[in-house]
Amino acid sequence: xxxxxxxxxxxxxxxxxxxxxEKEVIPLIPECEEEHITPRSMWKKMGKEGxxxxxxxxxxxxxxxxxxxxxxxxxxxxxxxxxxLAAGLHSDIVVPYILSYGSERQKKHxxxxxxxxxxxxxxxxxEPDAGSDVASMVTTAVEDGNEIVINGSxxxxxxxxxxxxxxxxxxxPAIENKHQAVSLYIVEAGTPGFTKGEPFDKMGWKSQDTAxxxxxxxxxxxxxxxGQAGDGFIMLxxxxxxxxLVCSLGALFSAETMLDYTMExxxxxxxxxxxxxxxxxxxxxxxEMASELRIVRTFMESLVIDHIDGKQIISETSMGKYxxxxxxxxxxxxxxxxxxxxxxFETSSLVRPFRDNRVTSIFAGTNEIMKGIIAxxxxx
Numbered sequence: 001x002x003x004x005x006x007x008x009x010x011x012x013x014x015x016x017x018x019x020x021x022e023k024e025v026i027p028l029i030p031e032c033e034e035e036h037i038t039p040r041s042m043w044k045k046m047g048k049e050g051x052x053x054x055x056x057x058x059x060x061x062x063x064x065x066x067x068x069x070x071x072x073x074x075x076x077x078x079x080x081x082x083x084x085l086a087a088g089l090h091s092d093i094v095v096p097y098i099l100s101y102g103s104e105r106q107k108k109h110x111x112x113x114x115x116x117x118x119x120x121x122x123x124x125x126x127e128p129d130a131g132s133d134v135a136s137m138v139t140t141a142v143e144d145g146n147e148i149v150i151n152g153s154x155x156x157x158x159x160x161x162x163x164x165x166x167x168x169x170x171x172x173p174a175i176e177n178k179h180q181a182v183s184l185y186i187v188e189a190g191t192p193g194f195t196k197g198e199p200f201d202k203m204g205w206k207s208q209d210t211a212x213x214x215x216x217x218x219x220x221x222x223x224x225x226x227g228q229a230g231d232g233f234i235m236l237x238x239x240x241x242x243x244x245l246v247c248s249l250g251a252l253f254s255a256e257t258m259l260d261y262t263m264e265x266x267x268x269x270x271x272x273x274x275x276x277x278x279x280x281x282x283x284x285x286x287x288e289m290a291s292e293l294r295i296v297r298t299f300m301e302s303l304v305i306d307h308i309d310g311k312q313i314i315s316e317t318s319m320g321k322y323x324x325x326x327x328x329x330x331x332x333x334x335x336x337x338x339x340x341x342x343x344x345f346e347t348s349s350l351v352r353p354f355r356d357n358r359v360t361s362i363f364a365g366t367n368e369i370m371k372g373i374i375a376x377x378x379x380x
Contacts, residue, residue, distance in 0.1 A: 003298065003301035003302055003304075003305060004068060004071070004301045004304060004305070006068065006072075010068055010069065010072060013069060013072060014072045014076065016049070017049075017051055017072065017073065017076050018076060020045075020046075020049055020051065021076060021077075021080055024042065024045050025042060025080065025082060025085065026080055026082075028042065029080070029082050029084070029207065032082075032084045032206075032207035033084070033206045033207045033352070035207075036199045036200075036201065036206055036207065036209065037084070037161060037162065037199055037207065037209040038084035038085050038162070038207050038208070038209065040117075040120070040162060042085055043085065043090075043117040043120055043162070044116070044117040044118065045117070046085065046087060046117055047115060047116040047117025047118070048116065048117065050063055051073055051087065052087060052090060052091050052114070052115055052116075052117055053090070053091045053095050053111070053114055053115045054069035054070055054073065054091065055067060055069070055070060055091070055092075055096075055099075056095065056099060056111055056114070056115050057099075060099070060107050060108060060111035060112060060115075061111055061112030061113075061115045061116070062111065062112075062115045063115075066308065067304070067307065067308050068304075068308075070088070070091060070092050070246075071249060071304060073087055073088065073091070074087075074088045074092070074246060074249050074250055074253065075249070075253045077250075078249075078250050078253030078254045078257060079253060079257050081254070081257065081349070081352050081353045081356070082207065083204070083205045083207060083208045083356050084205075084206075084207025084208050084209075085207075086158055086159055086208055088246045088250060089122075089123075089158055089159060090114070090120060090121050090159065091114075092242060092243075092246045093123060093239070093242070093243045093246060094121035094122060094123045094159075094167055095111065095114050095121055096239055096242060097123070097167045097184065097226060097235065097239060098110055098111060098114070098121075098167070098186070098226070099111065100235075100238075100239070101184070101226045101227040101231075101235050102186075102226055102227075103223070105223065106186065106223075106224075106226070110165060110186065113164075118164075119164040119165055120159055120162045120163050120164050120165075121159065121163060121164070121165050121166075121167065122157050122158060122159040122160055122163035122165075122166045122167070123157075123166070123167045123169075124154035124157050124166045124167070124168045124169065124213055125137070125154070125169045125236065126154060126155055126156050126157070127139060127152070127153065127154055127155060128153065128155050131366075134169065134182070134233065134236055135178040135179050135182065135233060136178070137152075137169060137170070137171060137182070138152060138171075139151065139152025139153065139154065139168070139169070139170040139171070139215065140152055140170055140171060140172070140173050141168075141170035141171065141172060141183060141185060142172065142173065142174075143172075143222065144219075146221065146222050147219045147220065147221060147222060148185060148219070148220050148221075148222055148224070148225065149217055149218070149219055150168065150170055150185070150187065150193070150194075150215040150217075150218040150219075150220065151215055151216060151217060151218070152170065152215050153212060153213065153214045153215065154166075154168070154212065154213040155212045155213075156200075156210055156212075156363075157210065157211055157212070157213050158205075158208055158209075158210050159208075159209060160196060160197070160199070160209055160210055160211030160212070160213055161196055161198075161199050161209035161211050162209050163189060163196075164188065164189050165186055165187065165188055165189070166186070166187045166189075166194075166213065167184055167185075167186060167226065168184065168185045168186075168187050168215075169182055169183075169184055169232055169236060170182070170183065170185060170232075171183070171232075172229070172230075175230065179233045180230045180233070181230065182230070182232035182233040182236075183225055183226075183227075183228075183229050183230060183231065183232040184225070184226040184227065184231075184232040184235055184236070185220060185224055185225050185226065186220075186224045186225075186226060187215075187218065187220055187224070188220075188224075191218055191219070191220060192218065192219070193215060193216045193217045193218030193219065194213070194214070194215055194218045195213075195214045195216075196211055196212070196213055196214075197211045197212035197213070197214070198211065199211050202359075203355055203358060203359075204352075204355035204356040204357070204358055204359055205355075205356055205359065206355075240314075240364070240365065241307065241312070241313065241314055241317050242307065243364050244317045244318060244320070244321040244364050244365065244370075245303060245304070245307055245317045245320065245321075247321055247324075247325065247360060247363070247364045248300055248303075248317065248320040248321045248323075248324040248325070249300060249304075249324075250360070251324035251325045251327065251328040251357065251360050252293070252296055252297060252300055252324050252327075252328070254328055254353050254356075254357055255289075255293055255324070255327060255328040255331045255332070255357075256293055256297075257353065258328075258331055258332055258335045258350055258353055258354075259286070259289050259290060259293060259331060259335060261335070261349050261350065262286070262335040262338055262339065262350070263277070263286055265338075265339060266282055266286065266338060276338075282338060285334060285338060286338075289331050289334060289335075292327065292331075293331075296323065296324060296327060299320065300320055300324070303316055303317060303320055314373065314377065315373065315374050315377040315378070318365075318370040318371075318373045318374050319370070319374060321364060321365070321367070321370050322361070322367035322370035322371060325357070325360040325361040325367060326361055326367060328357045328360060329357055329358060329360075329361065332350065332353060332354045332357055333354075335350055336350055336354055
């Protein structure tokens with residue numbers, strides 16, 4: 001059952017992206033994993049070829065394409081099992097804050113270079129003591145004339161080292177209501193008082209430059225605030241639907257990739273003179289995973305259509321996020337089991353996605369938070 005209808009233009013874009021990834025990205029993945037960072041040159045090449053921010057309108061330097069192009073980019077990135085070039089984060093999670101809430105000056109100033117890859121964007125919400133509960137953050141932003149003075153720190157920030165701009169969530173300590181105290185700000189790298197930590201040495205996402213960010217009397221122009229003061233929490237909640245949809249799609253696409261690889265390996269691995277895939281136990285395992293993935297893809301594609309149509313599907317995307325990110329861990333483990341000892345070697349195509357997908361049930365709101373959101377919307 002095909003729910004998403006890809007045009008010939010979509011298909012040509014996908015083919016062009018695949019060729020680009022094969023030539024410009026895949027050969028560099030081992031080096032990126034080793035160095036714990038992805039070179040900025042790769043981002044610029046992505047931008048030059050039109051693979052960043054496909055939904056940004058033409059008037060702001062973008063191609064003005066539909067969300068299906070973002071789906072294609074996220075799917076193809078998942079298929080090469082490479083998290084270092086976090087195009088989905090940049091294009092579909094961070095940049096939409098500027099596109100939706102930024103002033104004309106902000107959009108014209110920042111968006112063209114986000115499209116070209118000359119600007120790499122990050123979003124900074126999580127703190128050492130405040131994760132899924134955004135309103136509990138302690139990073140402060142205080143007005144001082146025409147400036148905003150920021151103090152505090154953020155952690156686990158993807159693109160944290162490479163980022164040129166950060167969409168930062170901070171609160172006004174003078175406002176008692178913790179939800180109304182939060183505002184969003186664009187902070188540029190190189191601003192005095194803004195420093196970056198070294199990339200974390202993580203279990204997975206090794207080529208992704210995840211880092212801490214520090215703000216000490218960091219002064220930015222008041223015009224770098226996104227929208228109105230106190231609207232930050234509402235803005236964050238408004239963009240979480242797309243963020244969680246993108247996370248869900250990434251988990252689904254990664255699980256499909258691992259299953260495809262495992263099926264081929266089982267067909268080509270001989271045990272006692274016959275293919276491993278001829279074993280009934282192996283067949284049942286593959287069929288069960290394929291069935292679950294087909295069902296989940298149908299659900300996720302329906303969510304993509306609803307999202308494109310502008311429907312509010314907060315509960316449904318929360319369901320998708322928790323289900324797919326739990327599912328991808330189950331499938332990674334089961335595929336590894338079917339590979340036997342060979343699946344545990346670093347040379348196996350399963351090892352990197354096995355590690356990388358472990359964190360997906362934690363970021364973008366933990367899966368326990370997802371279930372809490374769903375429960376509230378079910379009026380439980």
